Amino acid sequence: MHEPVPQTGAQSDDFVNEAQKTSYVFVVDNYGDHMLAKPLQSLDAPIIAPVPILFTPKEGIEGAPLIPLPNEPKTWGETSIESVQDNTPEFDPKTDFPGPLFVGAAAKRKQGEGRVVAIGSVQFVTDRMLQIPDREMFRRGYIVSRFPGSAELVTNSILWLAKMEPMIAISPSAMEVNRIQNIGPGVLKVWQGVLLAGLPLAVVAAGLTMFVKRRG
Numbered sequence: 001m002h003e004p005v006p007q008t009g010a011q012s013d014d015f016v017n018e019a020q021k022t023s024y025v026f027v028v029d030n031y032g033d034h035m036l037a038k039p040l041q042s043l044d045a046p047i048i049a050p051v052p053i054l055f056t057p058k059e060g061i062e063g064a065p066l067i068p069l070p071n072e073p074k075t076w077g078e079t080s081i082e083s084v085q086d087n088t089p090e091f092d093p094k095t096d097f098p099g100p101l102f103v104g105a106a107a108k109r110k111q112g113e114g115r116v117v118a119i120g121s122v123q124f125v126t127d128r129m130l131q132i133p134d135r136e137m138f139r140r141g142y143i144v145s146r147f148p149g150s151a152e153l154v155t156n157s158i159l160w161l162a163k164m165e166p167m168i169a170i171s172p173s174a175m176e177v178n179r180i181q182n183i184g185p186g187v188l189k190v191w192q193g194v195l196l197a198g199l200p201l202a203v204v205a206a207g208l209t210m211f212v213k214r215r216g
Contacts, residue, residue, distance in 0.1 A: 001089040002026070003073040016046075016146065023089045024049045026069060029149065034064040034106050036117075036156040036168055045149030046129055047103055049084070051120030052077045055105035063107030066119065066153075068100060075099045106160065117157040125150045 005021040019025045026047040031037035047067065055065040069075045077097030083089045091098070104119040123129060124147075132146040145151070156168045 001078040002075045005073065024084055028067055030068055031153060032064055032066045032068060034066060035165065036106060036160040037066055039169055040149050040152050043149035043152060044147050045153065046124050046147050047121050048123045050103040052097060052101040053103060053105050053118055053120045060110050061107055062110055063105060065102035066104030066106055068102050071099050075101060077101055115161050117161060125154050
C-alpha cells in the first residue's frame with residue numbers, strides 16, 4: 001500500500017494517473033539490479049495489490065530482489081484487508097511491514113540445478129493490462145503497449161530460468177515506446193540552479209567582458 005494521493009483539482013484525462021491515486025495501485029519502471037531486470041529500466045509496468053517478497057541470501061544460494069516499490073508516497077505492507085477495501089490505509093508499526101519493499105525475487109543454487117523467479121502480483125501480466133495502448137504513440141499512428149515492462153519481465157524471467165542468459169534483451173516492440181528516465185530530486189535541483197542562477201550570471205559575465213574589451 002501507499003499513502004492515498006489527495007483528490008485535488010480537476011480529474012486527469014489519463015486513467016493511469018487516476019488509478020495510481022488508489023493505495024494499492026503502482027506503476028513501476030525500476031526492476032532491480034538482477035541481470036534479467038537491468039535491460040527493462042524505464043519501461044512501465046502496472047503493479048496492482050502486490051504481495052511483498054523478502055529475499056534472504058543463504059549459503060549455496062545467490063540471487064537478488066526484483067521490482068522495488070517507490071518510497072514516495074510512503075509505502076508499506078498492509079495487514080488490514082478492511083483498509084485496503086475502503087482505500088483508507090494507515091501505517092501501523094505494530095502490525096504492518098515498513099519499506100523499502102520488493103515485489104519479486106530471482107534466486108538460484110550456486111552448484112547444480114535449481115532456479116526460481118517469484119513475483120508477488122498476478123494482474124500485471126494479464127491480457128487486459130498488456131493490451132492497453134500507449135496514448136501518445138496511438139496519436140502518432142502506432143499501436144504499442146502502454147505497459148511493455150510486464151511482458152518483457154516475464155520473457156526475461158523465462159529465458160533466465162532456461163539458462164539462456166545471452167538472449168535476455170529488449171524486444172523491438174518495447175523499443176518503440178518512449179523511455180525517459182525519471183530525474184531524481186538531487187539532479188533536478190542542480191538543473192534548477194543552472195537555469196535560474198547559472199544562465200543569468202553567464203549573461204552578466206559576457207556583458208562585462210564585452211564592456212571591458214570596448215573600454216580597453
